[in-house]
Amino acid sequence: xxxxxxxxxxxxxxxxxxxxxxxxxxxxxxxxxxxxxxxxxxxxxxxxxxxxxxxxxxxxxxxxxxxxxxxxxxxxxxxxxxxxxxxxxxxxxxxxxxxxxxxxxxxxxxxxxxxxxxxxxxxxxxxxxxxxxxxxxxxxxxxxxxxxxxxxxxxxxxxxxxxxxxxxxxxxxxxxxxxxxxxxxxxxxxxxxxxxxxxxxxxxxxxxxxxxxxxxxxxxxxxxxxxxxxxxxxxxxxxxxxxxxxxxxxxxxxxxxxxxxxxxxxxxxxxxxxxxxxxxxxxxxxxxxxxxxxxxxxxxx
Amino acid sequence: xxxxxxxxxxxxxxxxxxxxxxxxxxxxxxxxxxxxxxxxxxxxxxxxxxxxxxxxxxxxxxxxxxxxxxxxxxxxxxxxxxxxxxxxxxxxxxxxxxxxxxxxxxxxxxxxxxxxxxxxxxxxxxxxxxxxxxxxxxxxxxxxxxxxxxxxxxxxxxxxxxxxxxxxxxxxxxxxxxxxxxxxxxxxxxxxxxxxxxxxxxxxxxxxxxxxxxxxxxxxxxxxxxxxxxxxxxxxxxxxxxxxxxxxxxxxxxxxxxxxxxxxxxxxxxxxxxxxxxxxxxxxxxxxxxxxxxxxxxxxx
Ligand SMILES: NC(=O)c1ccc[n+]([C@@H]2O[C@H](COP(=O)([O-])OP(=O)(O)OC[C@H]3O[C@@H](n4cnc5c(N)ncnc54)[C@H](O)[C@@H]3O)[C@@H](O)[C@H]2O)c1
Ligand SMILES: NC(=O)c1ccc[n+]([C@@H]2O[C@H](COP(=O)([O-])OP(=O)(O)OC[C@H]3O[C@@H](n4cnc5c(N)ncnc54)[C@H](O)[C@@H]3O)[C@@H](O)[C@H]2O)c1
Ligand SMILES: O=c1ccn([C@@H]2O[C@H](COP(=O)(O)OP(=O)(O)O)[C@@H](O)[C@H]2O)c(=O)[nH]1
Ligand SMILES: O=c1ccn([C@@H]2O[C@H](COP(=O)(O)OP(=O)(O)O)[C@@H](O)[C@H]2O)c(=O)[nH]1
Ligand SMILES: O=c1ccn([C@@H]2O[C@H](COP(=O)(O)OP(=O)(O)O)[C@@H](O)[C@H]2O)c(=O)[nH]1
Ligand SMILES: O=c1ccn([C@@H]2O[C@H](COP(=O)(O)OP(=O)(O)O)[C@@H](O)[C@H]2O)c(=O)[nH]1
Numbered sequence: 001x002x003x004x005x006x007x008x009x010x011x012x013x014x015x016x017x018x019x020x021x022x023x024x025x026x027x028x029x030x031x032x033x034x035x036x037x038x039x040x041x042x043x044x045x046x047x048x049x050x051x052x053x054x055x056x057x058x059x060x061x062x063x064x065x066x067x068x069x070x071x072x073x074x075x076x077x078x079x080x081x082x083x084x085x086x087x088x089x090x091x092x093x094x095x096x097x098x099x100x101x102x103x104x105x106x107x108x109x110x111x112x113x114x115x116x117x118x119x120x121x122x123x124x125x126x127x128x129x130x131x132x133x134x135x136x137x138x139x140x141x142x143x144x145x146x147x148x149x150x151x152x153x154x155x156x157x158x159x160x161x162x163x164x165x166x167x168x169x170x171x172x173x174x175x176x177x178x179x180x181x182x183x184x185x186x187x188x189x190x191x192x193x194x195x196x197x198x199x200x201x202x203x204x205x206x207x208x209x210x211x212x213x214x215x216x217x218x219x220x221x222x223x224x225x226x227x228x229x230x231x232x233x234x235x236x237x238x239x240x241x242x243x244x245x246x247x248x249x250x251x252x253x254x255x256x257x258x259x260x261x262x263x264x265x266x267x268x269x270x271x272x273x274x275x276x277x278x279x280x281x282x283x284x285x286x287x288x289x290x291x292x293x294x295x296x297x298x299x300x301x
Numbered sequence: 302x303x304x305x306x307x308x309x310x311x312x313x314x315x316x317x318x319x320x321x322x323x324x325x326x327x328x329x330x331x332x333x334x335x336x337x338x339x340x341x342x343x344x345x346x347x348x349x350x351x352x353x354x355x356x357x358x359x360x361x362x363x364x365x366x367x368x369x370x371x372x373x374x375x376x377x378x379x380x381x382x383x384x385x386x387x388x389x390x391x392x393x394x395x396x397x398x399x400x401x402x403x404x405x406x407x408x409x410x411x412x413x414x415x416x417x418x419x420x421x422x423x424x425x426x427x428x429x430x431x432x433x434x435x436x437x438x439x440x441x442x443x444x445x446x447x448x449x450x451x452x453x454x455x456x457x458x459x460x461x462x463x464x465x466x467x468x469x470x471x472x473x474x475x476x477x478x479x480x481x482x483x484x485x486x487x488x489x490x491x492x493x494x495x496x497x498x499x500x501x502x503x504x505x506x507x508x509x510x511x512x513x514x515x516x517x518x519x520x521x522x523x524x525x526x527x528x529x530x531x532x533x534x535x536x537x538x539x540x541x542x543x544x545x546x547x548x549x550x551x552x553x554x555x556x557x558x559x560x561x562x563x564x565x566x567x568x569x570x571x572x573x574x575x576x577x578x579x580x581x582x583x584x585x586x587x588x589x590x591x592x593x594x595x596x597x598x599x600x601x602x
Contacts, residue, residue, distance in 0.1 A: 114411055116447075116512065118439070120432040124425075127416045131425040134417045146417075211417065 003027045003066040007058050008073030010037030012157045013149070016193045017070060017200060018042050022051060029064060031056040032073065041156050068204055074125070106266045107148065107211045117258040130211065137209065145203050150215025150265045154193030154285065155292040165190060168226055169286075169293050172233035172248050182255030184223025189264045191216035192285030195278040202274040215265035216278040226250050232286045236294065304328045304367040308359050309374030311338030313458045314450075317494045318371060318501060319343050323352060330365065332357040333374065342457050369505055375426070407567045408449065408512045418559040431512065438510065446504050451516025451566045455494030455586065456593040466491060469527055470587075470594050473534035473549050483556030485524025490565045492517035493586030496579040503575040516566035517579040527551050533587045537595065 004021055008014045009030030014037065021028050022045055029052045030042060045051040056062055058073045113123040136142040153165035160166070171178045191214070199214035220228065230248060237244060270276045305322055309315045310331030315338065322329050323346055330353045331343060346352040357363055359374045414424040437443040454466035461467070472479045492515070500515035521529065531549060538545060571577045 110413055110415055112411055112413075115428045115431050116435045121436055124429045124432040128425045128429045130416050131421040135422055138419070 001025055001027065002068055003029070005029050005031065005064055005066045005069045007031050007069070007071045008037065009070075010034060010039060010041050010053070011072060012037075012041075012154070013152065013193065013196065014070070014072045015041035015156055016154065016197050017072070018045065018051075020197050020201065022048065026050065028052070029054065029066065031058065031062060033057040036158065036161070070200065070204070107213055107269055114258045119256075119258045144209055145206075146209075146211040147200055147203055148211050148213045148215075148265070149196060150191060150213065150263065151188050152191045152193055152196045152215075154289055157289075159293060159296075164188070164222065164225070165229075165286075165289070166293075168229040169233065169290055172230050173290070173294055173297060175245060175248055177249045177251045178226045178230065179253050180222055180226050180250055181253050182222075182259065183252065184226065184250075185221050185261075186255075186259060187219050187221050187262045187264065188225070189216050189219045190225075190282055190285070191278055192280035192282075192288075195280050198279075199270060199274065199276045202276045203270075206274050208269075208273040210269070212270050212273065213265040213267050214270060214276075215267060216280075216282070217264060217267060218282055219264045220282070223250070228282070229286060229290075232283065233290055236287065236290045240294075302326055302328065303369055304330070306330050306332065306365055306367045306370045308332050308370070308372045309338065310371075311335060311340060311342050311354070312373060313338075313342075313455070314453065314494065314497065315371070315373045316342035316457055317455065317498050318373070319346065319352075321498050321502065323349065327351065329353070330355065330367065332359065332363060334358040337459065337462070371501065371505070408514055408570055415559045420557075420559045445510055446507075447510075447512040448501055448504055449512050449514045449516075449566070450497060451492060451514065451564065452489050453492045453494055453497045453516075455590055458590075460594060460597075465489070465523065465526070466530075466587075466590070467594075469530040470534065470591055473531050474591070474595055474598060476546060476549055478550045478552045479527045479531065480554045481523055481527050481551055482554050483523075483560065484553065485527065485551075486522050486562075487556075487560060488520050488522050488563045488565065489526070490517050490520040491526075491583055491586070492579055493581035493583075493589075496581050499580075500571060500575065500577045503577045504571075507575050509570075509574040511570070513571050513574065514566040514568050515571060515577075516568060517581075517583070518566060518568060519583055520565045521583070524551070529583070530587060530591075533584065534591055537588065537591045541595075 004026050006014050006018055006021070006028060007030075009018050009028075010032035014030070014032070018028055018030060019042075027050045028045075031054045033055060039053075042051075042053060046053065054062075058071075111123070111127065113127075114120055115124055130146055133144050133146055137144045151163075151165075153163070157163070157166050159170045168178050170176075195216065196214055199212075203212050203214070227250070230250075234244070234247075267277065305327050307315050307319055307322070307329060308331075310319050310329070311333035315331070315333070319329055319331060320343075328351045329346075332355045334356060340354075343352075343354060347354065355363075359372075412424070412428060414428075415421055416425055431447055434445050434447055438445045452464075452466075454464070458464065458467050460471045469479050496517065497515055500513075504513050504515070528551070531551075535545070535548075568578065
């Protein structure tokens with residue numbers, strides 16, 4: 001049983017990690033400023049003797065005795081990070097910086113990002129967070145882990161945060177047209193949240209202090225992905241006996257500045273060092289997520 | 302006549318810039334913490350009514366009314382930046398961030414640097430400084446200039462700061478072997494300090510807010526460069542009637558981690574936007590610098 005701090009623990013990734021750590025019997029403290037997260041994501045743990053939630057901005061110092069830190073606090077979706085990212089750098093001396101989306105193929109990939117575009121605050125913030133993390137290791141002997149997380153989706157993802165999985169599912173469920181940015185030839189590969197949580201915990205408890213990619217290698221063009229989401233939404237609707245007025249259409253909108261053309265992880269290192277590999281197929285994950293959003297929408301939230 | 306702030310104004314680049322700005326009749330304030338700079342580089346201006354020198358660390362806020370800021374403060378040589386670079390990011394809202402070594406060919410080059418190696422604190426610090434600079438522009442409408450400075454040499458460069466030009470000249474003048482790191486096939490191109498100062502002032506007074514490369518396009522392998530320095534030192538010694546015991550030899554030492562294999566600026570933008578181009582050939586600049594170091598060594602300093 002360990003004392004574990006999770007920054008950003010009220011967010012999408014953080015709240016799933018908290019669930020798992022609590023079920024494993026650890027003592028968990030969450031710090032979050034609720035900038036994008038919500039108190040409801042972990043409210044089911046409030047009152048539990050092993051759980052504590054502190055409203056706090058990670059830009060300010062925070063003193064705590066603990067065995068492990070998962071540092072997830074960071075505005076992660078485009079509408080938010082474009083005016084807030086630099087704040088996310090300042091958690092002092094984390095044991096585990098479980099962030100970094102900048103996109104390796106293998107972990108030796110040095111990235112290819114525009115340092116001065118509108119996305120730069122996010123991409124460069126992630127780069128420099130790694131630089132600082134290894135600086136703490138080199139200079140102060142801090143024991144560190146670095147997870148490079150690739151696109152992840154699942155329940156509790158904010159339906160309006162603008163990421164592609166939530167946009168597509170919500171649009172298809174509402175019968176609205178699905179918005180593909182650009183010509184839809186750009187690729188992504190999508191990992192289900194439970195696989196990510198497995199990978200982060202395996203990494204934390206391993207001896208691997210080099211960066212490790214955590215992601216799913218199953219690559220889709222965004223155009224094909226839109227069709228897949230539509231198909232799964234239709235399947236779920238058919239099973240539930242929902243009638244559609246018409247088939248939703250796929251429409252094309254301008255591509256955001258500096259949108260990467262391709263992103264797919266090589267997860268060999270995670271397989272070799274952590275004996276981890278993703279277990280959820282995109283079909284399985286999407287179906288679960290469609291049912292989740294559908295239930296939420298039925299509840300009216 | 303303008304009020305101009307120069308951070309790092311006691312350093313190599315800063316002190317030459319201060320000389321020029323003072324000669325142009327401006328009011329100049331230097332802030333410097335003397336981490337690598339020295340009070341003697343600008344001591345000839347002390348007492349002048351247009352000049353002020355403040356000991357201050359740019360990590361802390363500094364309030365001043367001024368028209369232009371040249372932000373040069375940053376530990377710039379390998380022995381220093383490896384334990385101090387993150388401090389250099391925090392000057393608030395500079396008008397001109399005249400830094401960035403990370404190495405474009407054209408200004409559209411996105412860089413290719415290891416985010417987690419021992420050089421990373423310098424390279425990533427420069428990247429994120431640009432990101433923040435354009436963030437201030439986007440968010441607060443600050444009028445900014447960004448110079449991407451390529452390898453520069455000249456008088457007042459610290460002879461012991463480990464950079465290649467100073468190492469080679471000092472070694473050759475002392476009759477010691479010249480240390481080439483690696484096999485000497487890596488390339489650099491070297492700009493003389495007066496050209497850089499011209500370029501920075503032209504940029505500041507232009508309307509060009511995109512990044513601008515300031516450097517010399519004359520590219521040498523480090524092996525050839527060692528021979529050139531040796532030849533020029535010998536020429537100067539011969540002219541001054543100095544006798545050598547033996548010809549200095551070129552010896553090979555291990556290459557530092559992540560040493561770039563190639564670096565050469567494309568300065569088309571500077572030529573088109575600023576009507577600037579370098580005027581000093583490497584031969585002319587090196588000869589002046591050899592004479593400067595030789596005089597310093599004769600003085601015993
Ligand atoms: N979801 C993905 O696909 C993905 C991919 C790569 C990396 N990541 C990274 O994983 C981490 C978590 O992402 P997420 O998808 O859960 O996003 P999220 O927005 O749901 O969660 C981030 C949490 O951090 C909190 N937060 C933000 N700034 C804070 C601050 N200054 N102080 C305290 N708390 C703060 C937010 O309130 C939120 O609860 C982020 O670092 C993100 O960059 C996510
Ligand atoms: N010389 C080059 O070839 C070269 C090439 C590319 C970029 N640059 C950049 O140009 C700038 C000047 O470089 P330089 O060669 O003159 O180096 P330098 O070390 O001679 O000058 C840097 C100055 O900044 C001061 N300084 C450092 N940290 C400070 C702090 N926290 N607060 C206040 N002052 C501080 C130092 O005392 C020094 O006087 C740096 O930003 C450097 O990265 C230089
Ligand atoms: O698996 C990959 C990942 C990235 N890239 C290239 O790198 C760019 C993205 O830059 P990076 O991955 O460093 O940053 P991101 O914006 O994806 O975080 C893409 O447009 C591709 O050109 C690639 O070819 N294969
Ligand atoms: O409604 C949307 C939202 C996103 N995208 C595209 O889907 C990809 C993934 O976008 P997201 O913001 O989810 O993640 P990231 O770009 O950070 O990988 C990008 O190419 C977006 O341009 C899209 O076509 N339609
Ligand atoms: O004019 C250039 C500049 C850089 N590079 C490549 O980029 C690497 C250096 O990375 P970068 O220039 O981004 O950073 P630096 O360490 O030079 O500041 C070099 O090793 C080269 O491979 C190149 O080919 N031509
Ligand atoms: O005594 C020295 C110092 C440097 N270098 C090499 O010269 C080049 C320029 O080094 P410097 O530190 O001056 O600048 P930077 O690497 O930042 O361009 C690099 O390839 C170094 O490995 C060398 O061969 N001998």
